[in-house]
Amino acid sequence: MASAASVTSLADEVNCPICQGTLREPVTIDCGHNFCRGCLTRYCEIPGPDPEEALTCPLCKEPFRPGSFRPNWQLASVVENIERLKLVSTPGSDEEDICQEHGEKIYFFCEDDETQLCVVCRxxxxxxxxTVRFLEDAAGPYREQIQKCLECLRKEREEIQRIQxxxxxRIQVLLGQVATKRQKVIFEFAHLSQFLEEQQSxxxxxxEKLDADILKQQDDFDVLVSEEISRFSSLISELEEKNGRPARGLLTDIRSTLIRCETRKCRKPEAVSPELGQRIRDFPQQAIPLQRKMKMFLEKLCFELDYEPADICLDPQTSHPKLLLSEDQRRxxxxxxxxNSPDNPQRFDRATCVLxxxxxxxxxxxxLVKxxxxxxxxxxxxVVxxxxxxxxxxxxxxEEGVWALRLAWGFVSALGSFPTRLALGEQPRQVRVSLDYEVGWVTFVxxxxxxxxxxxxASFTQKVFPFFGLWGRGSSFSVSS
Incomplete structure (x- = not known):
């Protein structure tokens, strides 16, 4: 069996000089060169610059007559044998290049129907x-379009990779921040645990002191009650004995006995003194310092877990001439x-702002901004x-490098690409502004x-400054950490 290389070499020898494909219905012209009948027919139909000029061979330029085509049956048989050898030597390799309808090799592409054609289809x-073109000619413009699409897709992929x-x-920054917060939580709660143990003691x-005082007063109360019961028991016994005597004995000193019983006032002792009761009622007040300490602890913990306090001073070199700054530059x-402010490149000349x-x-x-x-x-x-x-x-x-809120009388707006009025529980008069540069957060609370x-x-790429603006007679603000 012939090798694939030898078959390919033979196939190159029977290619049509016009379509560069295997000869189909080969014909010979006067000079002896062979061409596909369809290719040579189309070649003859192409008008030249001089209609009277004789046609010339596409290879040797020798003149020939259009009606002098001679079918080359022997060469056609050779081509058929070579095609058969190609199918045997490389089974299945050319299946995609063969027209399913006519069994001919595909050479053309129809632009209108977007269909690949063989000579018979053509x-x-x-x-x-x-509009029908050779495959390579038709593929050229599409390759250019594919190249443009590839460039766009590669740019999009690069953009996604940059975002990634x-x-x-940012994720690594956040992980670092979480690790720092974890250490602060452990540290602060260790101190809190020690403080709570001390407060518990x-x-x-x-x-325990209240317990002891209550028990002491209980003992005193029991002694006093016992004495009173004893006194009343004596009087009761005396009267019962007097009441059991005959009339003469009953009337003896009866008046003094009755006066002594009637004038005996019952003392009503209290088990707990008013002072001790007040101490018991006031005991929850002892937990107020603890409550205050816990509140301070939570505020401090939340603050330390969040941001570092910034020492803010207003820059008079940037202040609009309608803004009056305090001497300490904090209001x-x-x-x-x-x-009378000198003009300089840093100063705002139309917006009543300061950095x-x-x-x-x-x-x-x-x-903090009040x-x-x-x-x-x-x-x-x-910030800006x-x-x-x-x-x-x-x-x-x-988009202009400003991330800010506007606080007005009765409403607050977020100054995004389009200002958005915010629905808040109450009108803020003290706003805490927080900046996380690496993560890109500007938070207002x-x-x-x-x-x-x-x-x-946001994605910050340059230095940013705390930013403040004012409008309206008497309006003011002050800054602190």
Whole structure:
């Protein structure tokens, strides 16, 4: 049996010079070269620049007459034998290249029907008016489209991989924070356990003292009651004896006896003195320091588990001229009177805002903002990126590097891409702002009720600053840790 390599070599010798495929219905022209009948027919139908010019061979350029085709039956037999050998030497290898209807090799692609065609299919009436190309020619534009799709998909995959990398980093940061919180919980509860043991000892000692005082007063009460019972028992016995005498004996000293009995007042002793009763009633007050200590412990624990207190001072170099800053730079008040403030690149010239000193490039920080809007107006609190617009209009939204809340008279809004009015249990007047730089959280909480207000999620890439804005006569705010 012929090897696959030799069969392939033979097949190359009987290829059509026009379609580069195996000859189909081979014909010979005047110069002796062989072509597929269909390929040569189409070649002859292609108009040249000079209609009168004779046709030339596609290979040697020798002229030939269109009607001089001579079927080459011998070559057709050779081609048929080679095709049979190819199927035997490589069984199943060309099944996908063979037309299922005609058994011919597929060379063409119909753009209109998106169908692969053999020579016979190509000459069919249904495809004559269609755009038909050789397979490789038709595949070219699709390869370009596939390449464009691949580029887009690869970019999308890279973006997803970047997101995955960023989120994995955030997860590692969160795991580190959880480990730190775990250590703080163990440490704080160890101290709390020691304190509770001490308080338990103090309270139990006080209860034991109350026990002893109650038992002592019980003993005193028992002695007093016994004495009273004894006295009354004597009087009762005397009267019973007097009552049992004859009339003469009964009347002897009867008046003095009755006066002595009637004037005898019963003392009603109390088992527990008012002072001791008050001490028992006041005992729960002894737990008030413990309650206060527990509250302080919980506040301190929650605070330490959350963020580090930030020492906030307002930066006068950034303050709008309508804001009056206190000497300690921890309070600002709105004024319609412009201050004589020199213009500089850091100062806001249209938005009545001010930034804090320093800024943050890492870590978790928190600060308290007390707002006074007694005369109306509004106050804006949050954080901004370092490159936030200082001149001209300032758009308060995350896309512009601003993550903030607006507190106005009667409502609070989260300044997202579109401002959102928030439904809160009460109007906050003290807001705790917390920043987690690595994770990308800006959190707002009502510092009095501990009610969560809103949380922004961001990806910080540069320094951020605590941000404050004021509007309205008499409006003010102060900052602290």
């Amino acid at each position: 000459e069919a009436w249904g495809h004559r008016a269609h 990398s960023r989120e994995n980093e 103090v309270l139990l000692a006080q209860l 600002a008040q709105f004024s319609y009177k412009w201050q 804090a000193h320093g800024g943050f490039t890492e870590g978790r920080h928190t600060w 707002v006074d809007l007694a005369h109306g107006g509004s106050c804006t609190v949050g 990126s370092e490159d936030v617009a200082r001149k001209g209009e300032l758009r308060l939204r995350p 009502n510092a009095v009720s501990q009610e969560p207000i809103y949380t922004f999620t």
